[in-house]
Amino acid sequence: MTRRSVPITTAAVLAGAFAAGALVGPAFAAGSITVASWGGAFQAAERKAFFQPAAKALGIVIKEDTTNGIADVRAQVKADAVKWDVTEQGSNTCAQLQSEGLVEPLDYGVITNTKGIEPTLVSSHWVGIIYYSTIIGWSTETYGQNGPQSWADFWDTKKFPGSRASYAKPYYNLEAALIADGVPFDKVYPTLETPEGQDRAFAKIAEIKPSVAVWWRSGAQSAQLIKDGEVDALAIWNGRISSAIKDGAKAAFTFNQGVFDFDCLVVPKGAPHKALAMKAINQFLAPGNQALLPRYISYGPVNLDAFETGLITPEQAAQVNSSPQNAKVQFVLNPNFWVGRYDKLQERFDELIQE
């Protein structure tokens, strides 16, 4: 390059950059939000069912991130460095965040797609997004098609001998323990609210403890356990075991006495794009988008109007945990029980499961 050609080259490069910028310009001007979810196959399913249709409908860019739980939201809000506009969290986490004042109130003037949602899932600072269940799954190599059909069966190591696996937190475990001990569904939480009730639940868990080979900590680990045939029966999230069976795992499950729970969406306090976040949440809750979720993963739409759009096939409905026929045999978890009690119960649980 000669000395005279350098300024010409520079001018050409700059002109090219401006032109490129002008072409890309409109996309940036349209707006973007960041949504955080649990990652992996779960988030891939949500991407196809919720994020992409919402981005198209609103003409914005939806960037994604992953969350590991309540500590992320707390850390961001307390450090005043919030990078998420919407995040999905567990039901008790949403209630906890609301009580700690770390989330923005939701704008129900914008979020109008709440008609088909259970009223208990529509709160001032959070709204349900999907239903998931913790159900009993088993290895068909050990039990064939006749695995444990109830929590009492799960606890019965004479009728169903073999190893077990359960979630490493007291969440779902305490409820399942009381149901296995014979407490009717509507008496479970009144019982758990008393110290004697909690003692009873922990004593029941101590009963099954010798058979529990693994206390799993993540959905992926539970799916791996059943795929490897490491345990004979386990408590597992229904979407995970459905995917594992689709991948060829020799397993089966039942929705009977499954613990019915939900995930919810929150907007962290100080989110950069609050107004757009509300619009996006409204899109995620639209019956048409909610009906797309069962195609990709067996978690249930929280907006039950989705079952009337005609987009959910009967095969999908049989696998999905929130379809009417599956929902009625399950036990509905109450996240408000856990707010404020979680840390003490978790520590007691940790003391019990350690050896």
Added chain:
Amino acid sequence: MTTIAELPGRALAADDNAAELAADEKRERQGLFVLCSPALVLVFLVVILPVGWLFWLSLYDAHDAFTWGNYTRMVHSGAYIKTFRTTFEISVVVTGVCVLLGYPLAYLLSQLSQRLAALGMICVILPFWTSLLVRTYAWLVLLQRKGLINEALLGLGVIDHPLRLVYNFTGTVIGMVHILLPFLVMPLYASMKTIDRDLVRAAANLGASPVQGFWRVFFPLSLPGLFAGVVLVFVLCLGFYVTPALLGGGKVQMWAMRIETSVNLYANWGAASALGVVLLVVTLAILYGLHRLFGLHRVLGPS
């Protein structure tokens, strides 16, 4: 005792020299200190300050009120006490197994010819270049109920039911020994290489049998390297997170796992900070205890 200064005729010269020598020594010490100061400042900023902040954080609870609760919880809560016990049990067992396996290996490597020893050391160091996570998962593939070891033993008819080799204490120890063994072998090998072979030959010359020669001459000389390795492995065990989390099946909970749980459980960093501070203090106490018993300065200097 009569000092040089007190001998008649030498008093004058000794006095002048002593003052000058003392001044020179002081200046030399100051010079060395100034040379060290950039490193000291770095250590202060990157280590002392954050640990001090951690300690300060641990004194406050979720409502930003001053409290000793984060520390008293450790004494009262059964979960924490069990975790402390498990952490020390595992650390002692893993260190012991590493010594039993690592000492003969290091001894063998130190006695081989240059080329074979280099080859051997490569085999010891090679696992370092593989990710820790991959190695831990590899143990799962070997040890699980339908893993390679159980299938092989069942196929050979040695056992009737699969052995529970993983998701418990045993699996955790196996995984941790595999990962920490190089940390013992390397300092031990380095120390053994410096032991003069002539000393053992001299012992033979004086009538010692090979076993006596080893125990009474070679082994005591290798102790500094052994202590370096033991200290390294033990302290690493105390803070280990990934392998117990994956291979312990939720039943083996170590200190670092408890820190992680505390971060998620409590609305502030207090509980986790307190655990971190206690871990640091306990580690320093153990190092100090080992130093008093065995003299860790010998590890750094010539034996």
